[in-house]
Structure formats: C-alpha cells, structure tokens
Amino acid sequence: MNKMPKWADAVLIPLISILLAFLLSGLVIMAIGKDPVMAIKTMVQGAFGNSNNIGYTLYYTTNFIFTGLSVAVAYHARLFNIGSEGQAALGGLGVALVCLYVPWPHWAIALPAAMIGGAVFGAAWAFIPAYLQAKRGSHIVITTIMFNFIGSALIGYILLNYLKVPGSMSTESARFGAGAHLPTFHEMLAPFGIEFNKNAPVNVSFLIALLAAVGFYFLIWRTRLGYEIRAYGQSETAAKYAGINPVRIVVIAMLISGALSGLMAINNVMGEAERLIDNAVEGAGFIGIAVALMGRNHPIGIVLAALLFGFLYQGGGELSFWESIPRELVVVIQALVIMFTGALDNMVRAPLEKLFIALNKKKEA
Amino acid sequence: MDYLTIIQILDSTVRLATPLLLTCLAGLFSERAGVVDIGLEGKLLAAAFLAGAAASVTGSIWIGLLAGVAGSLAFSMIHGLASITFKGDQLISGVALNFLAAGLTVVVGQSWFKLGGRTPSLPTDARFGEWNLPFSDALANVPFIGPLYHELISGHTALTYMALLAVPLSWWVLYRTRFGLRLRAVGENPSAVDTAGVSVVRLRFAALVIAGVLCGMAGTYLASLAAGFVKDMSAGRGYIALAALIFAKWRPWYALSATMLFGLLEAIGNRYQSITMGDFTIPVQFMQALPYILTVIILAGFVGKAIPPRAGGTPYVKER
Numbered sequence: 001m002n003k004m005p006k007w008a009d010a011v012l013i014p015l016i017s018i019l020l021a022f023l024l025s026g027l028v029i030m031a032i033g034k035d036p037v038m039a040i041k042t043m044v045q046g047a048f049g050n051s052n053n054i055g056y057t058l059y060y061t062t063n064f065i066f067t068g069l070s071v072a073v074a075y076h077a078r079l080f081n082i083g084s085e086g087q088a089a090l091g092g093l094g095v096a097l098v099c100l101y102v103p104w105p106h107w108a109i110a111l112p113a114a115m116i117g118g119a120v121f122g123a124a125w126a127f128i129p130a131y132l133q134a135k136r137g138s139h140i141v142i143t144t145i146m147f148n149f150i151g152s153a154l155i156g157y158i159l160l161n162y163l164k165v166p167g168s169m170s171t172e173s174a175r176f177g178a179g180a181h182l183p184t185f186h187e188m189l190a191p192f193g194i195e196f197n198k199n200a201p202v203n204v205s206f207l208i209a210l211l212a213a214v215g216f217y218f219l220i221w222r223t224r225l226g227y228e229i230r231a232y233g234q235s236e237t238a239a240k241y242a243g244i245n246p247v248r249i250v251v252i253a254m255l256i257s258g259a260l261s262g263l264m265a266i267n268n269v270m271g272e273a274e275r276l277i278d279n280a281v282e283g284a285g286f287i288g289i290a291v292a293l294m295g296r297n298h299p300i301g302i303v304l305a306a307l308l309f310g311f312l313y314q315g316g317g318e319l320s321f322w323e324s325i326p327r328e329l330v331v332v333i334q335a336l337v338i339m340f341t342g343a344l345d346n347m348v349r350a351p352l353e354k355l356f357i358a359l360n361k362k363k364e365a
Numbered sequence: 366m367d368y369l370t371i372i373q374i375l376d377s378t379v380r381l382a383t384p385l386l387l388t389c390l391a392g393l394f395s396e397r398a399g400v401v402d403i404g405l406e407g408k409l410l411a412a413a414f415l416a417g418a419a420a421s422v423t424g425s426i427w428i429g430l431l432a433g434v435a436g437s438l439a440f441s442m443i444h445g446l447a448s449i450t451f452k453g454d455q456l457i458s459g460v461a462l463n464f465l466a467a468g469l470t471v472v473v474g475q476s477w478f479k480l481g482g483r484t485p486s487l488p489t490d491a492r493f494g495e496w497n498l499p500f501s502d503a504l505a506n507v508p509f510i511g512p513l514y515h516e517l518i519s520g521h522t523a524l525t526y527m528a529l530l531a532v533p534l535s536w537w538v539l540y541r542t543r544f545g546l547r548l549r550a551v552g553e554n555p556s557a558v559d560t561a562g563v564s565v566v567r568l569r570f571a572a573l574v575i576a577g578v579l580c581g582m583a584g585t586y587l588a589s590l591a592a593g594f595v596k597d598m599s600a601g602r603g604y605i606a607l608a609a610l611i612f613a614k615w616r617p618w619y620a621l622s623a624t625m626l627f628g629l630l631e632a633i634g635n636r637y638q639s640i641t642m643g644d645f646t647i648p649v650q651f652m653q654a655l656p657y658i659l660t661v662i663i664l665a666g667f668v669g670k671a672i673p674p675r676a677g678g679t680p681y682v683k684e685r
Contacts, residue, residue, distance in 0.1 A: 032476035080456055138664035141403070141456055142611065145604055146657040153654035289460060326475045326482060331468030339461035343453035
C-alpha cells in the first residue's frame, strides 16, 4: 500500500507548497504595483551581494536555526510550542545575567557559561506549560501563548527596575565586558587571510547552531529518548502501552525545546547587541514555527529553511530601503509558508497521491 | 478613591471590554462548533484595517463596518477552507492568519495611503458617535444615580450596546434554538450529528461566518475608538479574548463577566502606573500580565476546571 515514493513526501510536497506561497507573495507584490522580478533581484543582492550582507543573512539564519529546532523537538512529541518567542526572551535574560555579573577573562570560557544560562532560563520558561500539559491537561498552545505575554512583561519589569543603567534614557542593560565578546566572522576568518566585513554581526554562534542541528539529529533518531519522543508523538496510547511515561516525555521534550530557544540568546544578545534590550527576539520565535514546518522537522530541512528565512529577513530589509516595499512583506511570506506547508498540506498532497496511484497503475498494466 | 473616579474607571472598563466581548463571542461560536480559533487576533487586525481604510475614504464608519466585517469574513473563510475543507491543522492555520493580517495590513496600507502602514485619521463624523440614552442629560445632576446613568450606562457607541445585546442573543441561539443545539453537538460529537443527517461542514462554516461578523464588528470598534488604523493596533486583544473564552468556560454569560474583568484590569492599569498597597507596590507590568496569569491558573484547573468542547481542534473525517 505504497501511495507515494518517499522522496515525493519529503521533497516534492514541501517544494510545491513553498512555490505556491511564493507565487502568492509575487501576486501581493504585483497588487501593490511593484515588480516581483525586481523585488527578488533586490532581495538577492541585499542578502548575498557582499560579505556585510551575507554576514547579516547568516546572523538571522543562526537565530532561526535555534528556534526552528526548538519548535521541531516539541513537534516530534506532537506538542505545538508557540512559546519559543518567550523562551528565547527569557534565555536572553539568562545570558545577560551570566555576562553582566561575572568578569569573564576570555570568551571561550564565557560562551559555555552563557549557553548554560540561556538554556536553563529558556527551559525554565517552558517547564510550567509543559508540566501543566502533562499533569493537568492544560492545552500547551494556549499556555505557551500566555507565557509569551507574561515573559515580555517580566523582562520589561526586570529591565526597567534592575538592569537599566541609572540615568540612561533607553531601557537596556549595561554593555557586557570585553571578555564576553564573541568573535565575529571578521575576526575568525582574518587569520586565514579571508576578508570578511567588520560590521556584520554573524559570529561563532552560527557554528554552535550547526552543532545543535547535528545534535538534534542524533537525539531524535539515534537515542532511546528520541525514539520515545517520536513514539509518543506518533501515538500516545501506543507509547503508554510500550511503557513510555507520557509525563516524562512531555516535560523533557519541552525542556529541550525551551533550552534550544534560550540558546538563541548567545547569538542576538551576547553576539550582536552585547547587552539586553527590550524585545530582543523580534519575532524570531514565531519564524521558528515556519522554519520547522517547512523543514519537515528534520535538521537538514531546518537549516535550509532557516537560511531561506535569513535571506528573506535580510533581503526584506533591503527591499524596504530600496523599493519602498515595507519589510512586513516578509511576514506575509512567512504567513503563506506556514499556511501552505502547515495547514493546507492536504490540498497539495491529495492530488499528488492520486497522480502517483494513477502512474503506478499504468506501470502495472 | 471617590465615587466619580469609580464611575470613570467602570466607564472605561466598558469601553475597553467591548472589543474583547465581541471577539470572545466570536471565539465562542467557532470553538463551540469544534473549530479552534487562534486567528481571532488576525481577524481583528484585518477588520480594523479595512474599517479604518473604508471609513477614511468614504467618511462613513458604517461603510467602514461593512468593509471590516467583509475582511474578517474573508479570513474566517480561509480558516474554514484550510481546517474544514482540507482538514488541515486548525492551530497552524490560525497562527498563519495572524501573521498574514500583521503583514498584509502594513504592506497594503503603505501602498494605499503612504503613511507607514497607518490609515488617515478619522474625523469625528467618520467615527461611531456616543449614544445618549433618554433623560441622560436631565438626570446628570441627580446625586448618585445621575453620574451612574449619565457616565456609565449612557454615552457609549452603538457597537457597545450591540455587543451587550449579543450576549443574551448568543445564549438564546446556542441554548434555545435547533441551530444552537446542532452547533454545540458538532463541537462535542460531530459523527453523531452526521449520522442524524445534518452536514458537519455546513454547520462549522456557519459558526465561522458568525465568528467573522463578530470579529469584524470588534475590529471596526477598535478603528473607530483610535480614530484610524495603526500597525499592530489589536495589540494582543485577540489572545486576551481567547483567554477570556477559557475563563468563561465557553459560555456566553460568563464571557460577559470575563471580558468585563479583563477590561477592568486594563482600565486600572491605564489609570494608575503602579498601585501602592502599604509597603508593597504592584508594578504596571504585573497588571498587564494579569489576564494571562489568571488564564494559566484557570487552565491549570486549580480554580474550577475549564473543559473545552470535546471535538475542538480535530477536523471531521467522514467514515467510509
């Protein structure tokens, strides 16, 4: 009973969905009286034109890899974590506290400590929704949405009352010490004689994100825990029957998910801003949903999807600069990608299935 | 705190609760029919934008209302197409619609008005006027009852009174009509409804139409209150309404009290930057977060249990 070959399910369907999403986005651009071809050219130029642009694209990509992996871990346990945004914000607080209150001698020591800080705070913010889902059956989608708002209020309060530099006008923490400065690509590539733009924020976190993606693969497909998470996601009753403790799986999956979101803070808080600012996450947590859906919850897919959204994000900024198309266009594209790859999956799948069945019959005949 | 201050706070409570109430009732119809609606926020935003745009072009808020309802309905139908027709994930579809509204309103708004995503400011006659109930001026100076009647009960917009009327109406439709019985049944046990020969798809779409209209009204109210559309003006109200819906345990009268409570919290938060109680100061951020905290507590089931409609969130697949 093989309806469709595996490659069609893994590659063809997402590709068609994304194509549809981009087609509609092109129509939106045409509807507001702009030229879609010109827009794409501007975006490609703005995202990959020089090493400064590439640096920004990869910087955004780093954020989206972390949040995409975060959403995907939860999704493997059939949990829809909309709370990556808040978890990443709390992760930022954790990273900031680690960087502010310890005089780090060198980034190589500061980075692991900051990673722990971000991951622990992010995981802690995911813990309550996870516990309530597992123990009390409170729907995780609603509780994580609520926790996004509570988190943003909490960060606002802490920034204003505790971390803000007295006398300063802006609500942001003090700058981290020089020992907490992460090397950027400019500094990392200089010893090899490669000239990379000095101002681009991409930094060593990008490599950590790639490592996290590799770790994700091993966790989900090569460990007992990953097997249990997937089994629980496939069928809760079957998992229970096999002796898997559902409470444990829900809580652990969400803790990992929250930790991955929190890890994002080493990129945006420690790597780029080098201080904690209000609303530092800027929607990256929500983009993680699109990235995970588009990447089919597989690390390779997630890295590619994160790169695509990094391109959209950076290119979209240039678009607003050169073509006076608001950068919210990226949000529209993001929405369409989520819609087509997530909710309208059957619209693409059903006709394709029919097509493949028809083709198979022909072969047999 | 004197009597007049209390009246004023309650007055702004009603003002702030109106869009929440309409949105909450919208969610009520949709979720009672088994379609979870995270997309309330997006519908609210889309409606506010189209209402603001139409009202500023035509100079009539009633035409704005039509446009707002049309926009909200369109979003509702996309949600229906994705989650009912194509049996997609209702949560994902709702999330997508929220982003779609957040993005499209600014992109289209910039292209239409070139004001950075805003619509032009609405003059007073292109907004909802305040309705003065009979004798409100004559009674204004009567002690105690005067301010109560003049400030609190009278002097709201037509939509506020419509929202308040929508509560008993919703109750009546849901609990006293055949349509309401079927609607509630389709949210609990759709296959039973299907067996009885009633179309699950049609009922769910009907619920989404009602939700679309109510959200359209709420969005128009926002645009009228703020005298035009500004980027992200719904500011999480769709989510607060969702929270109120859980708080209200998916019942119309409870929805009224839940939204009034959340409106009161917002009104107090707007009026006082921080509240000092003896040595203890409640920060304004806590007031802002309180609706969400309360919802989590209610969801946790420590104070009464909120049980959602049983078939909520799952697309109905007919047995073959």
